[in-house]
Amino acid sequence: MLTERTRLLTRLTLMLVAGFLAVSLGAYWVSRDTLRHNLAAEGLPLTGDNIYSEIQKDILRPVFISSLMANDTFLRDWILSGERDTAQIARYLKEIKEKYGTLTSFLVSARSGNYYHGGGVLKQVRPDEPRDAWFYRVREMQPPYELNVDPDAANRDIKTIFINYRVLDYDGRFLGATGVGLPLALVAKQIESYEARFRRRIYFLDAAGRVVLAAGAVQPGAASIRETPGIRDIADQVLQRNTTPQQLEYTLDGATVLVNARHIPELNWQLVVEQGDAEAVRPVRQVLLRNLGISALVTLLVLITALIAINRYQRRLEETAATDTLTGALNRQAFDIAFQVALHDCQRKDLPLSAILIDLDHFKQINDTRGHLAGDRALRAVADLLRRQLREADVMARWGGEEFLVLLKDCPLAHALTVAEKLRAAVAAPEFAAAGASPPLTISLGVAEHVAGDTAEALFGRADRALYLAKRNGRNRVESAPD
Numbered sequence: 001m002l003t004e005r006t007r008l009l010t011r012l013t014l015m016l017v018a019g020f021l022a023v024s025l026g027a028y029w030v031s032r033d034t035l036r037h038n039l040a041a042e043g044l045p046l047t048g049d050n051i052y053s054e055i056q057k058d059i060l061r062p063v064f065i066s067s068l069m070a071n072d073t074f075l076r077d078w079i080l081s082g083e084r085d086t087a088q089i090a091r092y093l094k095e096i097k098e099k100y101g102t103l104t105s106f107l108v109s110a111r112s113g114n115y116y117h118g119g120g121v122l123k124q125v126r127p128d129e130p131r132d133a134w135f136y137r138v139r140e141m142q143p144p145y146e147l148n149v150d151p152d153a154a155n156r157d158i159k160t161i162f163i164n165y166r167v168l169d170y171d172g173r174f175l176g177a178t179g180v181g182l183p184l185a186l187v188a189k190q191i192e193s194y195e196a197r198f199r200r201r202i203y204f205l206d207a208a209g210r211v212v213l214a215a216g217a218v219q220p221g222a223a224s225i226r227e228t229p230g231i232r233d234i235a236d237q238v239l240q241r242n243t244t245p246q247q248l249e250y251t252l253d254g255a256t257v258l259v260n261a262r263h264i265p266e267l268n269w270q271l272v273v274e275q276g277d278a279e280a281v282r283p284v285r286q287v288l289l290r291n292l293g294i295s296a297l298v299t300l301l302v303l304i305t306a307l308i309a310i311n312r313y314q315r316r317l318e319e320t321a322a323t324d325t326l327t328g329a330l331n332r333q334a335f336d337i338a339f340q341v342a343l344h345d346c347q348r349k350d351l352p353l354s355a356i357l358i359d360l361d362h363f364k365q366i367n368d369t370r371g372h373l374a375g376d377r378a379l380r381a382v383a384d385l386l387r388r389q390l391r392e393a394d395v396m397a398r399w400g401g402e403e404f405l406v407l408l409k410d411c412p413l414a415h416a417l418t419v420a421e422k423l424r425a426a427v428a429a430p431e432f433a434a435a436g437a438s439p440p441l442t443i444s445l446g447v448a449e450h451v452a453g454d455t456a457e458a459l460f461g462r463a464d465r466a467l468y469l470a471k472r473n474g475r476n477r478v479e480s481a482p483d
Contacts, residue, residue: 009303009306009307012302012303012306013299013303016295016298016299016302016303017295017299020291020292020295020296020298020299021292021295024291024292024295059147059161059182061100062100062102062161062163062179062180062181062182063145063147063163063165065096065100065102065163065179065180066145066163066164066165066178066179066180067144067145067165069096069105069107069165069178069179069180070144070145070165070166070167070168070178070179074092075089075092075107075167075178076167076168076169076170076175078092079107079109079111079167079175079176080169080175083109083111083112083114086116086120086121087120089107089116090116090117090118090119090120093105093106093107093116093117093118094118094119096180097118097180100180102180102181102182103152103155103158103160103180103181103182103183104117104118104152104154104155104160104180104181105117105118105178105179105180105181106122106154106162106178106179106180106181107167107176107177107178108125108135108176108177108178109175109176110139110174110175110176110177111175111176112124113125113126115153117154118154119154122153122154123153131150131151131153134148134150134162134164135164135177138164138166138177139166139174139177141166143268144165144166145163145164145165145166145179146163146164146268147161147162147163147164147212147268147269148161148162148164149161149162149212149213150162152181158183158185159183159185160181160182160183161181161182161183161213162179162180162181163179163180163181164177164179165177165178165179188213188214188215191203191213191214191215192215195215198273199275200273200274200275201215201273201274201275202214202215202271202272202273202274203215203272204264204269204270204271204272205225205238205239205269205270205272206268206269206270207239207268208224209224209225209226209235209238209239210223210224210225211225212269213269225238225239229252230250230251230252230253230257231250231252231257231259233250233251234248234249234250234259237261238259238261238270238272239270240261240263241263241265242262242263243262243263243264243265244262245260245261245262246259246260246261246262247259247260248260248261255276256276257274257275257276258274258275258276259272259273259274260272260273260274261273324397324398326376326379326380326398327379327380327383327384327398327404328380328383328384328387329383329387329396329397329398329404330395330396330397330398331397331398332397332398332399334397335395335397335399335405335407336456338395338397338407339395339407339456340456342395342407342409343450343456345409346409346410346450351409351410352410352411352412352413352449352450353407353408353409353410353411353449353450354407354408354411354412354413354415354416354447354448354449354450355405355406355407355408355416355447355448355449355450355459355460355463356405356406356408356416356419356420356423356445356446356447356463357399357403357404357405357445357446357447357448357460357463357464357466357467358386358403358404358405358406358423358443358444358445358467359402359403359443359444359445359467359471360378360379360382360402360403360441360442360443361441361442361443361444361471361475361476362442362475363375363378363401363402366378375402378441379402381432381441382404382427382441382443383396383398383404385426385427385432386404386406386423386426386427389419389422389423389426390406390419391408393409393410394406394407394408394409395407395409405460405463406419406423412449413447413448413449413480416447416449417447417478417480420445420447420478421478423443423445424442424443424444424445424476424477424478427441427442427443428440428441428442428443428476442475442476443476444467444470444471444475444476444477444478444479445466445467445470445477445478445479446462446463446464446465446466446467446468446469446470446478446479446480446481447463447466447478447479447480447481448460448462448463448466448480448481462481463481465481466479466480466481467479
């Protein structure tokens with residue numbers, strides 16, 4: 001059965017735990033939601049803007065170079081003049097490559113089918129060659145250029161991002177395709193640097209939703225996001241040709257992934273920036289764990305403090321219930337219990353047990369002449385003096401108004417008489433009166449020893465008779481109980 005103290009501590013624990021949990025979890029949820037909102041509304045779009053600016057420098061610059069080449073009158077005039085001097089166009093393409101630091105520069109003529117690069121004629125394109133399909137696609141398309149990832153035959157088939165720009169004559173007729181190429185690995189490495197800088201996953205999608213450019217950990221040409229778990233739920237929204245950044249999210253393996261998607265018309269690709277909210281919320285979660293740890297420590301300290309306070313209060317209550325508030329001696333109820341314990345101990349060990357009944361002489365006169373406060377001071381002074389004269393094992397109780405009862409364990413009658421005389425002399429000594437116990441006090445004492453078969457009433461009755469004898473014989477003396 002639970003004690004009242006246990007129930008109190010349990011209720012206190014539950015209240016503290018509930019309070020700390022409510023505060024900590026509430027702060028965590030608010031911080032988490034705020035972080036997620038700021039990440040979706042500001043962090044990811046800002047990353048997208050920064051990446052877009054980087055792309056303008058890293059990828060759109062080759063688009064600009066290809067545009068200059070396609071509109072260069074020299075290049076167009078050279079094709080229109082019959083492509084007579086191959087060295088001229090080879091030198092031109094080589095200078096473009098070296099000046100702008102591209103992997104390759106090229107020109108494919110629609111009239112001759114020749115594929116020119118910095119080293120001259122590489123080959124002739126053919127409609128039945130799969131690797132030349134890009135050229136015939138460019139010939140038929142409406143936009144002025146495209147970005148395409150293909151092996152570069154002029155550079156050991158290195159995966160290359162080609163900017164294929166349409167070349168038109170002065171009447172708008174298709175003359176061929178020109179442009180430059182960037183090594184895919186270099187661009188993928190740049191994407192890796194973006195990811196490391198912004199701590200977010202970054203990749204580009206074509207119109208079909210396939211990854212065309214990503215960091216090295218993600219292979220271009222992977223399956224469409226329409227078939228990829230998690231993001232396929234929002235694939236239609238991601239692939240919208242919307243240049244305004246879209247704030248999206250999907251769930252994968254129980255975790256929320258925040259997405260910012262935007263269309264880049266210059267590349268005709270979708271830029272996607274992703275970040276799982278778990279990483280963003282990790283610092284908040286760590287703060288939550290620290291708060292919970294601090295809360296647990298505070299709860300423990302509060303419980304320990306409460307337990308100490310309750311124990312002290314309980315001891316004080318027990319002491320108050322067992323002692324006389326005026327003198328600090330045991331009251332009669334507590335003395336009855338102490339007597340039974342002492343009696344049982346002495347009987348078990350075959351030890352003597354004696355009692356001394358003490359009465360303050362003429363105590364009524366002190367109350368009548370000096371007042372009850374003086375009487376109370378006299379009682380306290382006598383009780384303190386008696387307690388100092390007794391052993392720690394001896395038990396003293398306030399027996400009545402001005403009477404005290406002392407129980408002496410392992411003490412025969414003869415020794416009890418000696419102790420009683422010592423107590424009497426200490427109270428009657430001038431030093432005690434000089435210490436403030438005025439008017440001078442004296443006590444009368446009756447001593448009795450427990451004998452076999454004695455009840456508490458019998459023992460204390462003999463001590464009472466001995467005290468009566470001491471009073472009758474003049475007070476301020478010690479008497480033992482008559483046989």
